[in-house]
Amino acid sequence: MEQQSARLGRPRSERARAAVLHAADDLLVELGYAAMTVKGIADRAGVGRQTVYRWWSTKAEILLEASADDARQELAVEPASDPVDGLTQYLDALAVFLTRSHAGAAYRALTGEAQHDPAVAALLDGDDVIGDSARAVLGRILGEDADRGTLDQATALLIGPLFYWLFTDHDPALLDTRAMAETCHLQLVRAGEGDGAQARPAASQPL
Amino acid sequence: MEQQSARLGRPRSERARAAVLHAADDLLVELGYAAMTVKGIADRAGVGRQTVYRWWSTKAEILLEASADDARQELAVEPASDPVDGLTQYLDALAVFLTRSHAGAAYRALTGEAQHDPAVAALLDGDDVIGDSARAVLGRILGEDADRGTLDQATALLIGPLFYWLFTDHDPALLDTRAMAETCHLQLVRAGEGDGAQARPAASQPL
Amino acid sequence: MEQQSARLGRPRSERARAAVLHAADDLLVELGYAAMTVKGIADRAGVGRQTVYRWWSTKAEILLEASADDARQELAVEPASDPVDGLTQYLDALAVFLTRSHAGAAYRALTGEAQHDPAVAALLDGDDVIGDSARAVLGRILGEDADRGTLDQATALLIGPLFYWLFTDHDPALLDTRAMAETCHLQLVRAGEGDGAQARPAASQPL
Amino acid sequence: MEQQSARLGRPRSERARAAVLHAADDLLVELGYAAMTVKGIADRAGVGRQTVYRWWSTKAEILLEASADDARQELAVEPASDPVDGLTQYLDALAVFLTRSHAGAAYRALTGEAQHDPAVAALLDGDDVIGDSARAVLGRILGEDADRGTLDQATALLIGPLFYWLFTDHDPALLDTRAMAETCHLQLVRAGEGDGAQARPAASQPL
DNA sequence: AAATAAACGAGACGGTACGTCTAGTCTTTCA
DNA sequence: TGAAAGACTAGACGTACCGTCTCGTTTATTT
Structure with missing residues (x-):
């Protein structure tokens, strides 16, 4: 039965x-x-x-399904004792992912396609592997109480420069990932000091 | 003759x-x-x-020729007395350009296409309107003696976060451009203090 | 199985x-x-x-397939008691076919095209509807023992004048088809008398 | 002046x-x-x-102008003492012209094209080099008093079989040109005997 | 000599068929 | 019912040639 x-x-x-x-x-x-x-x-x-x-429905969907698992795995960085070390390791992993791995090539292609195909944009928006991995790393530093908006902006600050560097076809070896990590960390600390800060354009507080 | x-x-x-x-x-x-x-x-x-x-040869070439002049004009920001004001104004102009103007839409599409079409990548590399505009603004702050590598990294630091923000389809109103400008300016100053600094991954100095 | x-x-x-x-x-x-x-x-x-x-592969192939069946049918003339009557009826049918019917128009066009397109020539050579129909009529007169070379020359003698007449754009009404049939028949008889004759240019026997 | x-x-x-x-x-x-x-x-x-x-106006016109003079010259056969010899020589010259000479290739192509292009047909009709040459040879046998209709039909009878033979892509060496010439000559003589004969389909006289 | 006029070469113009390619759908048979 | 095979309509691809239209140049005649 x-x-x-x-x-x-x-x-x-x-x-x-x-x-x-x-x-x-x-x-x-x-x-x-x-x-x-x-x-x-x-x-x-x-x-x-x-x-x-x-x-x-589309080749984008196929590619995303083919790459998502690999991507998640390649971007998982274990916690480091020093925050800057952790961020640096994450940036290095991201650089390797985007420039060396098959799954990374798929993500570059899909992110590119998303710029002129809303369907692909929606697809990526629904499963933001890269953003999730960055927020996971940053969450370990900011603590559980960090709100989504703060995490998102910190993500942009952390990976934006690397992202731009690679999307404009520069050599990742020429980028100082530790400096990027330090800059980001410095801002995280400054933002943490400014208590109750809410990140809005009108206010001029750092983050 | x-x-x-x-x-x-x-x-x-x-x-x-x-x-x-x-x-x-x-x-x-x-x-x-x-x-x-x-x-x-x-x-x-x-x-x-x-x-x-x-x-x-391609629709990409047509679009680039159709947009380059407009882009150059829209991204030309006149010098401001305060450096952070200048950088902020530039970031705001860039955000408007990428999200509101026809030429900006063309550049988003082309930059996206460049991720999976080397011909388009070469095309954009040969006429980097956005990078040039950012380097022009940064050059006014760093002075004539800034070398290309430093300018390139500063460019990534300045516009990378915004670039990532927009390429992952976030609302530009939610991004604090002044904070981005301040962060970038702070690094420029720190790098300037470290005299004779050469930005290379091996060294851990900020920029 | x-x-x-x-x-x-x-x-x-x-x-x-x-x-x-x-x-x-x-x-x-x-x-x-x-x-x-x-x-x-x-x-x-x-x-x-x-x-x-x-x-x-080509419009010629299409046209041939579109016309071959019609052509075969229009050119099938039933046996007549008198040989000259049979030949005359065949010539009249051929004249009507080439000047009045759709299929005939297709054959004129294709035969024309074959003069400067070897592919079309090969196509027609492989399915010689007109020649086959003429050989069928002549075979009824010459008997089973007529060899292919003799049939081919008799075909040329029978339909050649009409063919030329129409291909040089003359009015078929002005051509005496019975005279053509008689001429052809006369030669068939003369050739039959010359026993064991083999039609070759070197020899001067009629057919 | x-x-x-x-x-x-x-x-x-x-x-x-x-x-x-x-x-x-x-x-x-x-x-x-x-x-x-x-x-x-x-x-x-x-x-x-x-x-x-x-x-x-067309490539046909160019080709005709390029070939007409050569054609006229190649098809001019001097008078022979025996009529059948003269006709045979003419047929041989025509066969060589259509299968070997440049000008002949042009005429085959143009005659072919004329089957599906009325403009080319008109062009050839206005300057019928082949027909003129055949009528010249036949006129020498029939005498000055032969009318145009008789000449035209005799032309068809003389060159039709060869014309068909070559337009259906047969080997000219396998055609007995002397037999063709004899057949034609026989009909010319028969028609000459039937005094005052007028060649019309209704009447059954040979030519 | 200067002016006029037509033909020349070169090559871009708008148009359209070529034969190939892929999209996404439909219709079979086989498992 | 799913999968494989492969034919279906639709339409863009980049190329070739059509016949026309400027260009600047050349070679005549006419003033």
Whole structure:
């Protein structure tokens, strides 16, 4: 007496799902995002085109599913005793992620696409792997009581310069990540001193 | 003693050039970058498709030519007596540019596209309107003797947070631009004190 | 024990095939062969362009497929008791075919095109509807034992004058088809008398 | 007192005219009629495109002008003592012309094109080099008193079979030209005996 | 000699078909 | 019912050529 009859019909093929995700990852590296096509992914995966469309709407969705787990793992930095060390390590991990890993290449491509495709923007907004990882690191320094707005601005302060540096195609080796971490940490401390500070443009307090 | 014999053949039509640039600008706003096509631009401009391809290779080139002049003008901020005021005004102008103006929309789209199209990346690298404008403002504070590496890092520090904020689709009104300007200015001053400092990752000095 | 399992995938659309052939026929009459385009055929047929190219390489192939069946039918002349009557009826049918029917217009165009397009020449050579029909009529007179070379020359003798007459744009009403048939028949008889004759240029025997 | 003053302006360049005609001839041989383009001719001739369009409307006109003189010369057969010899020599010359000479290739292409381009048909109708040459040969046999209709039908009878043979891409070596000439001559004699005969389909007299 | 006039080469113009590509959908058979 | 195969309509791609239209230049005749 099954309370919920098993879903009818042939169950989804895990083999097909994995093949599609792998094919997308491969093609991103081989051809780049722009040259990737749904047709190409399906052909490479040995899968019918309809099967792709049945489970994913766009190549962006495929790529996100193919990369999210890897990204989360690569951006998880264990706590350091010194806050500046922790921030520096995080920035270094982020730089490596964005410039060296497959998943990072996918995120650069998707973030780029999001600038002119609202659907991709919404997709990324719903699963902000990079932002979440940064907020996790910053949360360990600011404590549990930090509100979301403060965390968001601190995130921008921390990773913004690196983000800009890489998105304008500069060499990450030429960027002083420790200096960035120190700058960010200094602001965190200053903001903490200004008690009850609320970060709003009208007020001129630092953060 | 003619230095250059007059060019042969029918001269390029300024009318056609302007029509293409206007059409590209219009279509970017109406349809967005992804939905723009060379065919669409040519049709809208009342111009043959070959005429577009004769002078531009990609829609990115068209858009860049259509926006560069506007961008340069919108990002030119006159000197302020107080350095922090100057930086703040520049950040505000940049935020308005990227979120409100046609040319800014074009630059967001192009910078996004550059993440997965090396040709577009090269194009932007060759004419870095935003970076140039930031370096101009920072140069007024750092003086003539500032070297390029220092200027580049200062640029990242100044506009990186805003850049990240907007590229991850946040509301610019929620970002404290004056705080960003102060943070940047503080680092400029600290770096100036550390005389003969050379900003390299190995060294831990701030900038 | 199936000899051939049914083919995979969506089967070819008979609707699309028929629409293309009809469209080609219509456009030949309306515009003429030179002004026909593959694009025009596809549009008129309400069919994707790729669908046309999937099944046919050139407009010549389309036209041939559209006309071959009609041509075969229009050129089939039933046996007459008198040989000269049979030949005359065939010539009249051929004249009507080439000057009045859609299929005939297609054959004129294709034969013309074959003069400067080897691909079209090969196409017609592989399915010589007109020659086949003439050889069928002549075979009834010459008997089963006529070899191919003799049949081919008799064909040239029979329809050559009419062919030239029409291809140089003369009025078919001004040509005496019975005289042509008689001439041809006379030669057939003369050649039959010269027993064991082999038609070769070196020898001067008539056929 | 010149009644018609020499025309004003720069006179037509004989150099350009010759270069265009040569280029057309070359390209016909190299590429074939279908692949020839006005642009290609102009480029090959080192001539502006407008110069071509100023003097010729279509590539057919160019080709006709380039070939007519050669054709007339190649098809001029001197009188023979025996009529059948004369006809045979003419047919052989025509076969060589159509299959071996540049000018002949041009005529095959043009005659082909005429089947689906009325403008080309009109062009050829106005300067029927092949028909004229055949009528000249036949006129020498039939005498001055032969009327145009009789000459035309005799022409069809004489060259029709060869014409068909070559237009359906057969080897001219396999056709017995002397037999064709004899057949034609026999009919000329028979028609001559039937005094005052007028060739009309209604009547059943041979020619 | 200067003015006039037409032809010249070069090459850009708007237009349109080419044949290819991918999108996203539809229709089969097989598991 | 899902998956594979593959045909379907639709439409953009970048190229080629069309026939026309400027350009500046050249070569004549006419003043």
